Amino acid sequence: MERKARKQAKKAKKKGGDGNEESKQQQTGKGKTEDKEGQEESSKPKKTVKVDKTEKDVKKETNKSNKTVKVDKVKPAPTPSTSVPNKKEENKKKTPKEPVQEKQQQTQGSEVGGDEADGATGGKSKAELKRERREKQEAQRLAKMAAKTKAVEEKQPKKKVESQADKKSSTVDKKKKGSGDAGKSGKEKSGDKKSTKRRIPLLGHLTPPALQAPHAPVNSEIIHPAVRTLGIKMKDRVIDGSTARVISTLVALKKLINDYQTPESCDLSRDLAEKLAPNVEYLNACRPQAVAMDNAIRFLKHKVNSIAPNMPEGQAKDELRTAIEDYIKENITLASSAIASHAAYLMQPNDVILTFGYSGLVCEMVEAACKNGNIVNVVVADSPQPPSGLAMVQRLASLQVPTYYRLITDITNVMDKVTKVVVEAEAVMMNGAIQGLCGTTSLALAAATYHKPFIVLCHTYKFCNNDLTDSIVVNELGDADKVVWGPKGSNAGLLAGWQETRNLNVVSLVYDVTPASLVTVLVTEQSVLPTSAVPVIIRRNYADVLGQD
Amino acid sequence: MAPPTKQDFINKLRLEKFESEQSKAEESLALLEHIVANASWQTGSELLTLLRNVDIEVSAKLPWETTPRNMVQRALKIVVDEYSSCVGGVSAMNTSGHHTFPQVTMDPTGGVELPKCDQALPDLRDRVLEALAEYRAELEQSDELIAVQGESKIHNDEVILTFDWCGLVLAFLTRAAKKRHFHVIVAEGAPTYQGHRMAESLSRVGIQTTLIQDCAVFPMMSRVNKVIIGTRTVLSNGGIKTDLGAAALASAAKFYCVPLYVCTPTYKFSRISGEEVNHCGSGSAIIPINTPLPSSVNVAVSKFDYVPPENVTSFITNNRGIAPSYVYRHLSELYDPAAYHV
Numbered sequence: 001m002e003r004k005a006r007k008q009a010k011k012a013k014k015k016g017g018d019g020n021e022e023s024k025q026q027q028t029g030k031g032k033t034e035d036k037e038g039q040e041e042s043s044k045p046k047k048t049v050k051v052d053k054t055e056k057d058v059k060k061e062t063n064k065s066n067k068t069v070k071v072d073k074v075k076p077a078p079t080p081s082t083s084v085p086n087k088k089e090e091n092k093k094k095t096p097k098e099p100v101q102e103k104q105q106q107t108q109g110s111e112v113g114g115d116e117a118d119g120a121t122g123g124k125s126k127a128e129l130k131r132e133r134r135e136k137q138e139a140q141r142l143a144k145m146a147a148k149t150k151a152v153e154e155k156q157p158k159k160k161v162e163s164q165a166d167k168k169s170s171t172v173d174k175k176k177k178g179s180g181d182a183g184k185s186g187k188e189k190s191g192d193k194k195s196t197k198r199r200i201p202l203l204g205h206l207t208p209p210a211l212q213a214p215h216a217p218v219n220s221e222i223i224h225p226a227v228r229t230l231g232i233k234m235k236d237r238v239i240d241g242s243t244a245r246v247i248s249t250l251v252a253l254k255k256l257i258n259d260y261q262t263p264e265s266c267d268l269s270r271d272l273a274e275k276l277a278p279n280v281e282y283l284n285a286c287r288p289q290a291v292a293m294d295n296a297i298r299f300l301k302h303k304v305n306s307i308a309p310n311m312p313e314g315q316a317k318d319e320l321r322t323a324i325e326d327y328i329k330e331n332i333t334l335a336s337s338a339i340a341s342h343a344a345y346l347m348q349p350n351d352v353i354l355t356f357g358y359s360g361l362v363c364e365m366v367e368a369a370c371k372n373g374n375i376v377n378v379v380v381a382d383s384p385q386p387p388s389g390l391a392m393v394q395r396l397a398s399l400q401v402p403t404y405y406r407l408i409t410d411i412t413n414v415m416d417k418v419t420k421v422v423v424e425a426e427a428v429m430m431n432g433a434i435q436g437l438c439g440t441t442s443l444a445l446a447a448a449t450y451h452k453p454f455i456v457l458c459h460t461y462k463f464c465n466n467d468l469t470d471s472i473v474v475n476e477l478g479d480a481d482k483v484v485w486g487p488k489g490s491n492a493g494l495l496a497g498w499q500e501t502r503n504l505n506v507v508s509l510v511y512d513v514t515p516a517s518l519v520t521v522l523v524t525e526q527s528v529l530p531t532s533a534v535p536v537i538i539r540r541n542y543a544d545v546l547g548q549d
Numbered sequence: 550m551a552p553p554t555k556q557d558f559i560n561k562l563r564l565e566k567f568e569s570e571q572s573k574a575e576e577s578l579a580l581l582e583h584i585v586a587n588a589s590w591q592t593g594s595e596l597l598t599l600l601r602n603v604d605i606e607v608s609a610k611l612p613w614e615t616t617p618r619n620m621v622q623r624a625l626k627i628v629v630d631e632y633s634s635c636v637g638g639v640s641a642m643n644t645s646g647h648h649t650f651p652q653v654t655m656d657p658t659g660g661v662e663l664p665k666c667d668q669a670l671p672d673l674r675d676r677v678l679e680a681l682a683e684y685r686a687e688l689e690q691s692d693e694l695i696a697v698q699g700e701s702k703i704h705n706d707e708v709i710l711t712f713d714w715c716g717l718v719l720a721f722l723t724r725a726a727k728k729r730h731f732h733v734i735v736a737e738g739a740p741t742y743q744g745h746r747m748a749e750s751l752s753r754v755g756i757q758t759t760l761i762q763d764c765a766v767f768p769m770m771s772r773v774n775k776v777i778i779g780t781r782t783v784l785s786n787g788g789i790k791t792d793l794g795a796a797a798l799a800s801a802a803k804f805y806c807v808p809l810y811v812c813t814p815t816y817k818f819s820r821i822s823g824e825e826v827n828h829c830g831s832g833s834a835i836i837p838i839n840t841p842l843p844s845s846v847n848v849a850v851s852k853f854d855y856v857p858p859e860n861v862t863s864f865i866t867n868n869r870g871i872a873p874s875y876v877y878r879h880l881s882e883l884y885d886p887a888a889y890h891v
Contacts, residue, residue: 200759201732202708202772382835383764384739390840397843404847407739407835409763409794413851439764445800471768483762487742488834494745495760504752505759512768 200505206477207288210235214285224259226252227279231286237386242292242426242462243336243360247328249283249293253300254324262313269307269316276301288476291427291435292462295542299327299461302544331461335525336364339457343422343523344368346455351376351419354411354452356436356443358388359424361457363395370399379404379418381411383439385486385508386478408439411446421447425458425522430538431467432516432531434458438509441471444518453520460524463538471512478508552587553580555603562607562614569716570616570781574688574816577603577617581624582681591669593632596677600624613853615782615790615819622820622884624681629885631676636668687867691814692720694867699725702810702865707774710766710807712736713792714743715779717812721865722777723754732757734773736766738794740834740850763794770801776809783811783818785880787858787873793851799860808862815866818880 200206213232220228230252233239239248256279262268280297283289289297303323307316343365347353353376355362362378369376378396380403382389389405396403406414421443427435434440434456447454468474483506484495498504516531523529526537558580567573581600590596604621607614695717703709703725711718711733722733733756737744748760761769776798780791789795789811802809832848842848858873871879 201757202759202769383762384835385762387837387840390837390842393842393846397845402847403845404849405832405835405842406848407793407850409739409797409854410851412796412800412854438762438768441767442764442797442801445767445797445804449800470771472772475768483737483760484745487737487739487745489742491742491745494749498760501752503755503757504748506748507759507761507765509761509765509768512765 200477200507203472203475203477203507205473206475208477209479210286214282222275222278223282224252224256224279226255227282231283234283235286240388241358241360242290243332243459245290246292246296246461247332250296250300250324250328253279253297254321257317257320257324260317267309268311268313269304269309272304273301276304291464291466292459295461295464296327300324327461331459335459335461336361337368338525339459339523340364340368342525342528343455343457344372344374346523346528347372347374347376347420349374349376352379352417353377354379354381354414354418354421354443354447355392356381356389356408356423356440357383358392358395359457361424362422363392363399365422365457366396366401367399370401375401377402377404379406379411379414381406381408381439381443383408385482388437408442411443412449415446415450415452418450418452420453420455422455422457425456425462426511427462427464428456428458428522428531428534429464429466429468429513430535431469432519432522432534433468434514434516434519434522434531435468435474435511436514438471438512441512441514441518444514447520448518454518455521455523456514456519457523460526460537460541463534463542465538468513469515471509475512476510478510480506480508483508553583555580555606558617559607559610562611562617570817571688571692571716571814573614573616574620574814575685577620578624578681578685578688581620582678582685585624585628585674585677585681593628593668593670593673596628596673597625600628615821616816619816619819619884623684623816626883626885627680627684628673628677631680632668632670632673635670635673635676688814688816691816691867692717695812695814695865696720696724698865698870699723700728702777703729703731703775705729705731707731708734708772710734710736710770710773710776710798710802711747711778712744712763712766712794712798713738713741713778714747715812717814718777718779719747719750721812722751722756726754726756730757732759734759734761734769736761736763736794736798738792739763740830741792743792763797766794766798767801767804770805770807773802773805773807776802776807778809778811780811780813780817781853782821783813783864783876784855785818785820785822785877787861787876789813789856789861790853791856793854795856796854799856803860809860810863810865811861812865815883818876818883820880820884 213228213235230239230248233248234245239245253276256276257272260272260275262271276297280289283293300320300323303320307319311319339361343361347365347369351374353362353366355378357380366376366378378401380389380392380396382392382405384407393403393405404414423436423440423443425434425436425440429435434444436456444454446452466474480498484498485493487494495504495506498506519531521528522531522534524537529537553576558576561567561576562573567576580603584599584603585596588596588599590599600621604618607617607621699721703722707729709722709731711722712735725731733751735744735748735751735758737748737760739762744760748758751758778791778795778798780789780795782790784790799809801807830850830852832850834850836842836848858876861873864871864873864876
């Protein structure tokens with residue numbers, strides 16, 4: 001109905017009494033199209049039709065051109081795909097379409113078109129005949145294209161029908177089962193196009209982990225082999241932890257830059273940026289990027305963009321390589337030792353430190369503290385899946401530090417003996433919130449409850465421009481099967497059939513966000529800061545790189 | 550069936566052969582009934598002493614098992630009440646004479662003095678047995694009475710968080726699910742992982758369930774409307790002592806101002822006041838198989854967690870909801886003030 005009104009309004013603007021007759025015909029035509037075509041398909045041609053109409057209006061074309069538009073719509077009624085070639089025709093042609101109209105009428109023959117054809121055959125010139133021939137050829141060529149696109153488009157309406165059906169069924173399910181926070185989960189469920197993988201209520205915006213790496217042939221021109229192997233390693237969690245992932249990503253991209261050769265007549269900066277993009281996407285598809293990785297890649301892109309166009313290739317590549325190496329050295333290696341020494345300064349003899357999981361920075365801090373002569377005791381809290389704390393405990397024990405290993409649910413029983421809680425962050429948000437591995441917030445809350453300082457260690461390159469208030473908005477889903485098979489004894493694998501069961505979901509979150517109010521201090525390589533200083537650092541150091549996101 | 554003896558009962562407790570607190574309560578009641586019915590006693594005082602010996606033995610060997618001790622306390626109160634109603638007005642009072650307004654007082658000497666019930670009354674035995682039978686009926690109905698309150702507590706489209714296995718909470722939610730549609734998130738409850746069992750049972754009943762890890766409790770708490778858990782013991786200060794993970798759950802609920810309800814029948818209300826007794830389990834429960842740890846590392850797992858009363862919103866019991874600050878008063882209705890052995 002809206003479309004009719006819009007079209008009528010446009011017709012009303014045009015001159016000539018013919019417009020009225022045609023408008024009636026148009027209405028009938030529209031009526032038929034609306035009956036015959038699917039809603040979504042017809043919206044497409046109509047949009048392009050409007051564009052074309054305005055162009056034609058500008059060029060003062062006759063009303064007959066409008067008829068051709070209608071004809072195009074009417075004819076494709078049985079098979080929506082044919083509207084595609086017609087659209088393309090319209091897009092390409094900016095000249096009057098009387099001959100096209102005639103040909104289409106002749107070839108396809110609709111009821112409405114027939115009437116108009118009689119009026120249009122009179123008064124053609126040679127130029128118009130030529131145009132006719134040309135357009136005939138085009139029509140034949142486009143018909144071939146249509147045959148190809150037909151196959152594609154037949155799938156599309158099916159998918160859309162399915163997704164609509166799925167949306168309906170999911171809403172029905174919700175009414176029956178009633179997922180909590182129906183408003184939020186409802187939006188999330190109906191918002192995303194439902195794929196065959198199911199979404200978890202309340203976390204519908206998070207994609208389940210990739211089971212297989214996206215397809216890329218070994219000798220692909222687009223995905224560098226180093227990037228490909230890295231992607232698979234990250235997907236399988238062989239390389240884990242933001243620092244390791246950043247270093248390995250930059251190393252792989254360095255290899256890519258090494259092997260890169262500028263093609264003829266191309267700007268190195270633009271072309272390299274284009275070549276980098278699919279590689280980065282590939283890594284993202286293997287495993288969603290960590291914030292730290294995102295920042296590092298942004299830095300690299302910024303560097304690539306800033307290469308002068310007339311710089312020789314060898315020099316440019318050298319510059320990029322040294323830039324990467326310097327980045328790693330400054331922001332990771334040297335920064336880590338600076339953070340460790342700052343944090344070790346905060347330690348006192350016989351401190352009992354509570355930490356979570358495996359953290360390279362905390363280990364370095366303990367080492368530095370031991371060198372200073374302050375022997376600290378460390379309690380490692382660990383979540384059962386994944387048990388990264390075991391590696392931590394082994395490393396600490398080799399440092400001759402008294403170590404205790406506890407489950408994360410058990411920390412309230414040790415809190416009265418703990419003096420400080422120290423963790424490493426995966427990322428720091430602009431509002432001071434800390435993103436860490438899932439479980440860090442339990443430590444933060446226990447520290448607040450028992451009035452112990454909660455110290456966070458973080459490199460500045462992990463600061464990011466997001467502001468997060470809760471842990472669900474931005475997160476990653478881990479492997480739920482590890483949770484199902486985690487328990488020992490009779491409870492192992494009890495929920496093994498959870499994917500088939502409609503009522504049951506198993507969730508493993510990777511990250512969580514600690515609110516800034518629970519954090520006492522943030523230790524960075526620059527200094528020991530309160531969380532309110534985070535936006536200052538971002539602005540000072542990374543404004544150009546991080547941009548206005 | 551062999552007559553229940555104290556020794557058998559204590560052994561069974563020690564070897565953790567009971568399925569749930571409910572079965573412990575029932576068996577301890579059976580033991581007490583047996584003592585009342587068959588042991589040789591003449592006066593009320595002798596009976597009281599006999600019953601209290603059970604309490605003393607259990608507390609000496611397994612101090613964290615509060616349910617049997619609570620049953621004994623209840624039985625003592627029943628005996629004292631029956632005695633006083635038998636005698637008709639001449640009540641068995643302590644020297645302090647606080648019969649009209651019983652208050653829970655911790656006798657520093659250890660509460661050795663039991664109320665004096667010296668008269669030998671012939672029908673005391675029958676009356677006590679009758680009262681105990683009534684109490685047994687109440688015990689068996691407690692599940693049902695608590696579950697019925699589910700409909701009023703849970704509303705449509707809510708997200709409920711629970712953790713670990715609790716039969717009472719399962720009954721509570723199942724009952725509510727018949728009329729309401731809501732979503733339950735279950736924390737898995739390491740190291741026992743009973744949360745898996747809970748999630749499976751809930752999903753079988755048709756409730757939309759999600760299982761999460763314990764470390765994810767705080768992140769998910771921002772979306773939760775209510776927390777409903779069970780407990781092992783309710784302490785006299787209004788706090789609870791329950792399985793590992795409850796304290797983190799309760800702190801998170803407090804942070805997000807989410808109400809925390811505890812489903813508990815009356816036999817879990819105990820007179821111990823703090824978390825002083827914490828039993829440790831084997832550390833091998835938390836180390837994955839085939840992962841050698843250096844021997845210098847101290848590994849341990851506690852068995853219980855303490856939740857302070859300020860984190861608990863309300864206790865859902867047989868009769869009604871009880872606020873944590875009222876628990877001390879409720880205890881004085883349940884148990885006799887003098888009959889407590891520290």
